[in-house]
Amino acid sequence: MLRLAVSSMFFHEYPVDEIFSSVEEAGLSGVEFWVETPHYWLRGHPLHELKAAVRAHPLLAPITLHAPVLDLNPCSINPRVAAASQQYAVEAVELAGAVGAAVVTVHPGRRTARRPPSRYDYEHFETYLARLRQAAEGIGVKVAVENMEPKVNSLLCTPEEMREVLDVNPWLWLTLDVAHAMAVSEGEVFRYIEACGDRIANVHLSVASNGRRHLSVAGNREACAFVRALENAGYCGPLTLEIEDQSFARPLSLEEKVMVLREERRYVARCLS
Template sequence: MLRTGVSSMFLHEFCLNSIFSGILQAGLDTVEFWLETPSFWTTGRNISDLKNVLDEFPSFSPITIHAPTLDLNPISINPEVAAVSVDAVSSAIQTADELRAEVITIHPGRRTAKRPPSRADMHRFAIYMEAVEAASCGLSAAVAIENMEPKINSLLTTPGAIRDVLDEYPHLFFTFDYAHACRGGGDVLEFIRLNSDRIRNVHASYGSSDRVHAPLAGSEKMGELTSLLASSGYDGPVIFEIEDLGLSKMLTYEEKCRLLSLEVDSFWKAWHKGVDLSL
């Protein structure tokens, strides 16, 4: 079922109960809980406490999870950094299962040097994928790898690169990040055309050559995104992933909730308009 949600990091300044209350107040259906959300990550990372708070918001179930990424790189040239990073993702997959999450999003890592990924980097990526497969074996949460913003040392920035990885690793699914795809300036539709059979999660925000992870409401890109999703038959979570530092000013809690409400209202209006036009 198509459901809208938001990354918990958009409300990163607040306690868990306030984060989830704001999401509910804004009219969203679920949350993508980024494990590095400070009120969880820096206070002991107690899974039982997180479960107890989530139990107060049963309509969010099943949630989605985002694995840790800050300071981490599972394909780092430094073996110790790579090992810690792979362990963090493997642990996050277990946490997603404990929380009965629908899907967990992971990042592919990046070349340590500011150069295009090499064969050695792809070898380290293969080792990482083996660890991901081992960690997820027998668990219910789908593991979905995300397309990255097109930087010189990034992996998985093109539709074809995503398809190649999905073909090589049949246990893996795809989190389609719309802003990252738009940032590349290529054919966004190709991401859907090549990979729609494996999409289990969508990150929704505005992306262009000069902005990324901005709100979609009021832009033509909201209609483009809903049209792409509707035409592909997508019916999973759509997670608004907005970077608050990219906004024109710092927002209060109430202002952030209003922004989210505007995003979700705009999404459903664009969605229903597209459906009506197709009839």
């Protein structure tokens, strides 16, 4: 059965336990915790606080994690940037094991220059995957790489490239970002599901429209079609709402964010009924 979750970044400015409590209040059954959630990250990412939040909210377990990505690039032409970026992702895998998370989502990186990725970039990517594989061995956490928006310097921004990487790395999984795929077309989402449906471990559910990304799904017929296609493909993992809270006409209060998630939950439930 599909579990509806939400990214903790929707509650960008709130403490960890308040985020978990709000997700539970909204009636969702999971949370994707961004390691860079400010209240957690800027205070030295205290492990005991995240563990306490997970224990206090068993209805949301197992959670998923999103590895740090802000200002990072594991395929950077700058060796120190690449090494630091890879290390942050490795530590996110280790954190996932420590808090009992089921999946950790990572970004593949990109070519630093705005040019198509080169052999050098793919060599960095292979080193990155090797480090992630080693970190994940024996801890029961799925590492899922996210499909990227179709930019000239992006890695893994087509279903074909993603399938090739998954075939070469049978331990690796996919986090399907619906809005990133929709930047090409609505049909691109279905192509990812058809090509990689057997290896999807997490779904970032939102929509794109008129150049804007990560919008609410409530009332969107295409989102309904995507959810049904995932269910028909046998997917039974988390549907993670990845909604940009700044896409609304004005800043939302905590209570309003909970109300938004309740409406998202009702809509997704209707899609599956």
